[in-house]
Amino acid sequence: xxxxxxxxDTAIDLANNGIGQYTGQTxxxxxxMVGPFGGVTAAAIIRAIERHPDRIGEPVALTVNYLAPxxxxxxxxxxxxxxxxxxxxxxxxxxxxxxxLTTTATAVFGVRRDAWSDTEVTMPTVPDPESPxxxxxxxxxxxxxxxxxxxxxxxxxxxxxxxxxxxxxxWVRQRPARALDFAALSxxxxxxxxxxxxxxxRMLPAGTISLTTYFHVDGTELARQGTDYVLASAHAQRFARxxxxxxxxxxxxxxxxxxxxxxxVYYKD
Amino acid sequence: xxxxxxxxDTAIDLANNGIGQYTGQTxxxxxxMVGPFGGVTAAAIIRAIERHPDRIGEPVALTVNYLAPxxxxxxxxxxxxxxxxxxxxxxxxxxxxxxxLTTTATAVFGVRRDAWSDTEVTMPTVPDPESPxxxxxxxxxxxxxxxxxxxxxxxxxxxxxxxxxxxxxxWVRQRPARALDFAALSxxxxxxxxxxxxxxxRMLPAGTISLTTYFHVDGTELARQGTDYVLASAHAQRFARxxxxxxxxxxxxxxxxxxxxxxxVYYKD
Numbered sequence: 001x002x003x004x005x006x007x008x009d010t011a012i013d014l015a016n017n018g019i020g021q022y023t024g025q026t027x028x029x030x031x032x033m034v035g036p037f038g039g040v041t042a043a044a045i046i047r048a049i050e051r052h053p054d055r056i057g058e059p060v061a062l063t064v065n066y067l068a069p070x071x072x073x074x075x076x077x078x079x080x081x082x083x084x085x086x087x088x089x090x091x092x093x094x095x096x097x098x099x100x101l102t103t104t105a106t107a108v109f110g111v112r113r114d115a116w117s118d119t120e121v122t123m124p125t126v127p128d129p130e131s132p133x134x135x136x137x138x139x140x141x142x143x144x145x146x147x148x149x150x151x152x153x154x155x156x157x158x159x160x161x162x163x164x165x166x167x168x169x170x171w172v173r174q175r176p177a178r179a180l181d182f183a184a185l186s187x188x189x190x191x192x193x194x195x196x197x198x199x200x201x202r203m204l205p206a207g208t209i210s211l212t213t214y215f216h217v218d219g220t221e222l223a224r225q226g227t228d229y230v231l232a233s234a235h236a237q238r239f240a241r242x243x244x245x246x247x248x249x250x251x252x253x254x255x256x257x258x259x260x261x262x263x264x265v266y267y268k269d
Numbered sequence: 270x271x272x273x274x275x276x277x278d279t280a281i282d283l284a285n286n287g288i289g290q291y292t293g294q295t296x297x298x299x300x301x302m303v304g305p306f307g308g309v310t311a312a313a314i315i316r317a318i319e320r321h322p323d324r325i326g327e328p329v330a331l332t333v334n335y336l337a338p339x340x341x342x343x344x345x346x347x348x349x350x351x352x353x354x355x356x357x358x359x360x361x362x363x364x365x366x367x368x369x370l371t372t373t374a375t376a377v378f379g380v381r382r383d384a385w386s387d388t389e390v391t392m393p394t395v396p397d398p399e400s401p402x403x404x405x406x407x408x409x410x411x412x413x414x415x416x417x418x419x420x421x422x423x424x425x426x427x428x429x430x431x432x433x434x435x436x437x438x439x440w441v442r443q444r445p446a447r448a449l450d451f452a453a454l455s456x457x458x459x460x461x462x463x464x465x466x467x468x469x470x471r472m473l474p475a476g477t478i479s480l481t482t483y484f485h486v487d488g489t490e491l492a493r494q495g496t497d498y499v500l501a502s503a504h505a506q507r508f509a510r511x512x513x514x515x516x517x518x519x520x521x522x523x524x525x526x527x528x529x530x531x532x533x534v535y536y537k538d
Binding site for chain 1: 329330332334336337351352354356357359361369370373374375377379380381382383384385386387388389390434435465468469478479481483485486487504505506507508509510511512514516518526529531533535536537538
């Protein structure tokens with residue numbers, strides 16, 4: 001019997017070159033319009049920190065800045081524990097290639113404790129992912145083929161019609177199915193096509209500049225999601241002369257708010 | 270005639286020690302429970318980047334990570350242009366004191382261009398800041414005295430009563446009045462007391478770990494706000510075993526969405 005690595009695990013597979021130094025290889029299956037899917041770069045950074053021998057706790061926050069496209073081939077990730085506190089740890093990370101820095105990041109890892117807890121926002125009411133009313137559209141770029149995407153609102157526009165809403169809501173899981181972990185959740189936080197496509201009813205030049213994700217569960221709670229679909233919903237608040245923001249929620253089917261995520265996106269129109 | 274520097278400008282006043290190296294002094298007027306108000310540290314970082322000779326454009330995004338309290342006295346800010354693209358520039362920043370790193374940050378500066386634009390979210394409908402129905406409560410910590418805060422919803426709890434909503438909305442401006450700039454707007458993005466106080470109806474240990482702000486205006490649009498009040502509104506999405514998130518909007522009185530901001534906060538309950 002042979003086991004084959006999931007394409008996502010191949011894409012974020014890292015070789016150790018020293019403490020906090022890792023080398024990965026871009027995977028063409030996760031290619032975006034230019035360079036790889038930003039979510040897979042975020043995932044590789046989380047994976048690099050997870051593998052650092054000094055790491056304590058689990059992801060609480062991640063900010064990834066996309067400086068330049070990662071080009072096909074190998075990339076180096078350097079991660080550094082900037083400060084270790086009693087219950088949390090601050091990290092900085094950089095991704096570099098021969099041509100220079102492509103990505104900077106900061107992350108907070110932490111230990112969760114018993115404390116009063118509450119989810120204040122409510123999960124959108126939508127049909128379940130198995131409902132035949134859903135549509136799964138093939139994505140326009142390679143990385144999208146690694147996800148089962150069942151749009152319940154705001155699918156990728158297929159005809160030139162403007163929309164007054166930038167909201168997209170979809171059930172999504174990795175294809176083939178793979179148990180949800182922090183690396184996968186980090187990638188899912190960037191699973192939305194650019195909101196400006198939806199508003200304008202067409203594709204145009206756009207790319208994430210900075211992505212921030214807050215994690216609301218620990219590894220045990222995350223593992224409970226198994227390989228099931230999660231519900232991902234995103235909208236923009238303002239499109240302002242070349243930059244728009246996006247704010248997103250990722251829910252488990254059991255109504256657990258797994259992560260909230262925000263990004264600022266460059267666009268040209 | 271003598272002119273006195275506004276206390277905010279004193280708090281973020283920086284001496285140059287070399288290219289990209291600055292030294293500031295904490296100002297007791299901006300003290301928080303432990304260390305200075307996080308907003309003033311964010312503002313000092315924006316100011317440091319603004320003063321760098323290589324800087325192009327204006328703030329688009331800022332993420333500030335609070336590693337450890339800044340102690341009273343001098344602090345060093347180091348900023349570095351990690352990458353300069355055609356229309357944007359990526360920065361990294363660190364704040365250090367004798368005892369080590371206190372703060373890391375990343376920022377994106379950019380140039381805005383003519384492009385299709387739209388504000389999709391709507392400003393909360395509230396009475397104007399001059400309305401006599403508003404209450405201005407003295408803040409429990411020194412930095413709050415530097416702001417006129419007129420709460421229209423979710424004021425600092427004065428009696429032990431839990432709330433089912435974490436939403437706070439207030440009109441706020443600097444005291445004494447000072448024209449709004451990016452440094453001041455960066456500070457305002459952290460002007461909210463911890464959401465968990467409102468939900469629990471009491472103060473408890475809490476502190477911002479990481480703050481991300483997206484700026485939606487250029488300097489000319491920002492200057493139009495003058496010294497007027499802005500409307501700031503924030504709520505939490507989830508409180509999860511020691512960490513909660515906060516998402517916020519800052520509006521000009523003329524319904525311009527100036528900034529959206531997000532943070533993850535440690536709490537103990």
